[in-house]
Each structure stands twice: as C-alpha cells, then as structure tokens.
Amino acid sequence: MQQTSLHPMLNVAIKAARAAGAIINRASLDLEALRINTKSPNDFVTEVDHAAEGVIIETLLSAYPDHGILAEESGRTHGAKHSEFVWIIDPLDGTTNFIHGMPVYCVSIALAHRGVVQQAVVYDPTRDDLFYASKGRGAFLNDRRLRVSRRTRMSDALIGTGFPFRRGDNFKRYVKMFEEVMQQCAGLRRPGAAALDLCYVAAGYYDAFFETGLQPWDLAAGSLIVTEAGGLIGNFTGEADFLHQREVVAGNPKIYAQLVTTLAPYTRVIKEEDLAAPAEGSNGADAPKPAATPAPAKKRGPVRIKKDDAGDAPV
Missing domain, CATH: 3.40.190.80 (D-Maltodextrin-Binding Protein; domain 2)
Structure with missing residues (x-):
C-alpha cells in the first residue's frame, strides 16, 4: 500500500530529517576528524549532533516560526515558548555507535499538538530508510505500509x-x-x-x-x-x-x-x-x-x- 499524499507538516519534517542525514553521512566519511565531548560518563555529543540539530530547527522554524521546539542538545531555547505545536527532536540517536563507525543510528523528529504526537519521522541515513507516520493514517517505511508482527508466544x-x-x-x-x-x-x-x-x-x-x-x-x-x-x-x-x-x-x-x-x-x-x-x-x-x-x-x-x-x- 502506498500513501499518495502526506501531511504538509510531515513533509517539512521529512525534509529536515533528510538534511540532517546528509550532514551525518558526510561526517561519517572522516570520523577521526570529529570533535567529541562528554555530557556525562558514557554519554557523548559531537559537533555532528549540534550541526544536525541546527539544520533541523532551521528547516522547521522557517516553515513554522510560531511552533515550539524541544531538542536533545538545545532544550527549549529555540522556537515559541508557549505554542500548542511542539517539535520533539533527537538529531542523532545512537551517537556512541556513530563515533565508532557502527552504522546503527538515526534522526528522530516528532510534532505534538496540545501534547499529542501527530506527525513522526525516523530517518536511518546509512540505509536511506525513512520511517514515518501521521496520526490516524498508518505507518510507513519508504512507501511500504508497516504492521507489527503476528507472533503470539x-x-x-x-x-x-x-x-x-x-x-x-x-x-x-x-x-x-x-x-x-x-x-x-x-x-x-x-x-x-x-x-x-x-x-x-x-x-x-x-x-x-x-x-x-x-x-x-x-x-x-x-x-x-x-x-x-x-x-x-x-x-x-x-x-x-x-x-x-x-x-x-x-x-x-x-x-x-x-x-x-x-x-x-x-x-x-x-x-x-x-x-x-x-x-x-x-x-x-x-x-x-x-x-x-x-x-x-x-x-x-x-x-x-x-x-x-x-x-x-x-x-
């Protein structure tokens, strides 16, 4: 089953996720050049996390300047503070894997309206796999409709x-x-x-x-x-x-x-x-x-x- 039309806000989120993915993919070609900081023991952040988050926020707020932002690295410092719409962003989930060159990491972007998540994108840049969903319209991987497994035991x-x-x-x-x-x-x-x-x-x-x-x-x-x-x-x-x-x-x-x-x-x-x-x-x-x-x-x-x-x- 193919979803022919996407919600405009979901389209913007996909654009933001792909832009972040491009930054991550370019950085993955030269991991030795990365500057790595430690937020707490075994919890790392790189310049790539910040750059990816920056392009996501810029893309989202360019389209929706009145929306709020909750992001892993910058918290709520960007966007409108009291908007009913809040974008929840993890620019690079799996940073430790990324640092080590293990290709299991992703970009995660969700939009909540009045506290309920309405739009969702998770982008795996190493495989160019795009998972997405709009509330009430099903979940997809690229153009394929997703369903959970049927195992019962x-x-x-x-x-x-x-x-x-x-x-x-x-x-x-x-x-x-x-x-x-x-x-x-x-x-x-x-x-x-x-x-x-x-x-x-x-x-x-x-x-x-x-x-x-x-x-x-x-x-x-x-x-x-x-x-x-x-x-x-x-x-x-x-x-x-x-x-x-x-x-x-x-x-x-x-x-x-x-x-x-x-x-x-x-x-x-x-x-x-x-x-x-x-x-x-x-x-x-x-x-x-x-x-x-x-x-x-x-x-x-x-x-x-x-x-x-x-x-x-x-x-």
Missing part, C-alpha cells in the same frame, strides 16, 4: 532492549530483568538506537522492545510509528503515560501484554505508598514522577508530551 519472540550505561544505574535490577526475559524469549537484541528499535517493532523485525532511562526525544516519533502500525506502547505496568516515566515497553498486542506481566515488578513508577521509601538503588536522574494506579496491560491512549515535565535542559 514469547518463546518465539525476538525482543529489542537497551543496556544500562549511566553512572548510578541499578545494574543488579537490569541483570534480573534481562535474566527473566532472556529465558522466556527466542532472542534479545541491543543495537543502541531506541528510535530505530521502536521502528523495528512497527516493521515486525522485533516482536517487542523495552528499555529504561529514555527521554521524550528518544521515544516521541517512534511511539506514534508503533501505534500506527497496530502495536501497543506503555510503561512497565502498561500505562499509556510513559514518556516521562523513563521506562517503556512496546510490541505487538500479544507479546506486549506478556512482557508487561514480566516487567511490572521492575517498574520505577512511583506509587503513593512508595513515596516515603524510595526503591533501593534509585537515584535522582532515573527517578520518574508519581503516577496514578496502573491501568490494564493493553490500555492504549494518545502519546502526550507534558511541557512542564519535559524539562528545559537536555540530559
């Missing part, structure tokens, strides 16, 4: 994930989590670019994906692509409000429900009864905001961006 499922890498992460918790999931599924993969991982769920390459510690710009675009491909996405207890909980599960409906059952005991969502006693190994950087009572595992809802929660400074 965890024992047959290939699951994507992310490994801990930040100082202060609770590594023991991760090891227990991985041990449980590894014994239930057919295989676990960790390529290292969460926005692409979500697209792989939408395309059916993975049956599910889970990770903790992610930011809104890692998830916003991929989350819409997953749901438009018929998948589900939420936090470890199945709630739809996952963007600011720093934990996420996505998958086809059957595997998603089973994975939520496995991961629910590992949630870091703070319940009222837990406020007086933080979980062992928790730290400020990884602690989510209080959440309501968990909904059933299959609950679906619009992907929402909370302006006051997203923060003004990138991590």
Whole structure:
C-alpha cells in the first residue's frame, strides 16, 4: 500500500530529517576528524549532533516560526515558548555507535499538538530508510505500509532492549530483568538506537522492545510509528503515560501484554505508598514522577508530551 499524499507538516519534517542525514553521512566519511565531548560518563555529543540539530530547527522554524521546539542538545531555547505545536527532536540517536563507525543510528523528529504526537519521522541515513507516520493514517517505511508482527508466544519472540550505561544505574535490577526475559524469549537484541528499535517493532523485525532511562526525544516519533502500525506502547505496568516515566515497553498486542506481566515488578513508577521509601538503588536522574494506579496491560491512549515535565535542559 502506498500513501499518495502526506501531511504538509510531515513533509517539512521529512525534509529536515533528510538534511540532517546528509550532514551525518558526510561526517561519517572522516570520523577521526570529529570533535567529541562528554555530557556525562558514557554519554557523548559531537559537533555532528549540534550541526544536525541546527539544520533541523532551521528547516522547521522557517516553515513554522510560531511552533515550539524541544531538542536533545538545545532544550527549549529555540522556537515559541508557549505554542500548542511542539517539535520533539533527537538529531542523532545512537551517537556512541556513530563515533565508532557502527552504522546503527538515526534522526528522530516528532510534532505534538496540545501534547499529542501527530506527525513522526525516523530517518536511518546509512540505509536511506525513512520511517514515518501521521496520526490516524498508518505507518510507513519508504512507501511500504508497516504492521507489527503476528507472533503470539514469547518463546518465539525476538525482543529489542537497551543496556544500562549511566553512572548510578541499578545494574543488579537490569541483570534480573534481562535474566527473566532472556529465558522466556527466542532472542534479545541491543543495537543502541531506541528510535530505530521502536521502528523495528512497527516493521515486525522485533516482536517487542523495552528499555529504561529514555527521554521524550528518544521515544516521541517512534511511539506514534508503533501505534500506527497496530502495536501497543506503555510503561512497565502498561500505562499509556510513559514518556516521562523513563521506562517503556512496546510490541505487538500479544507479546506486549506478556512482557508487561514480566516487567511490572521492575517498574520505577512511583506509587503513593512508595513515596516515603524510595526503591533501593534509585537515584535522582532515573527517578520518574508519581503516577496514578496502573491501568490494564493493553490500555492504549494518545502519546502526550507534558511541557512542564519535559524539562528545559537536555540530559
């Protein structure tokens, strides 16, 4: 199935993503010339991240000067501060892979209107693969309509994930989590670019994906692509409000429900009864905001961006 007409805002996002991809591809030809800075241990940023983000913001604001911007490297310093439209941008998801010449990284751009993601683009410049979606109009890879996989048994499922890498992460918790999931599924993969991982769920390459510690710009675009491909996405207890909980599960409906059952005991969502006693190994950087009572595992809802929660400074 081919989508013949794209939303004008989606077209602008695609133009911005391809411009950023061109910058990334040129830089990949001479990685030794890169200037690399460390935001925190094992968390890198390069001049390419900044250049790619710059061209994305310029392209978007040239077309829509009254829109807001939430970007990984520059936060909210660009665009209108109180617009109902906010672009959520990760100019280079997978920077560590990029630095090492491993061709698994992407550009991620989403547009939220009144907190609900409406347009999404994830561009893989090494393969010239363009994943995109408009709310209510389906998800696509280039011109091919995407659907999540049909596998129903965890024992047959290939699951994507992310490994801990930040100082202060609770590594023991991760090891227990991985041990449980590894014994239930057919295989676990960790390529290292969460926005692409979500697209792989939408395309059916993975049956599910889970990770903790992610930011809104890692998830916003991929989350819409997953749901438009018929998948589900939420936090470890199945709630739809996952963007600011720093934990996420996505998958086809059957595997998603089973994975939520496995991961629910590992949630870091703070319940009222837990406020007086933080979980062992928790730290400020990884602690989510209080959440309501968990909904059933299959609950679906619009992907929402909370302006006051997203923060003004990138991590």
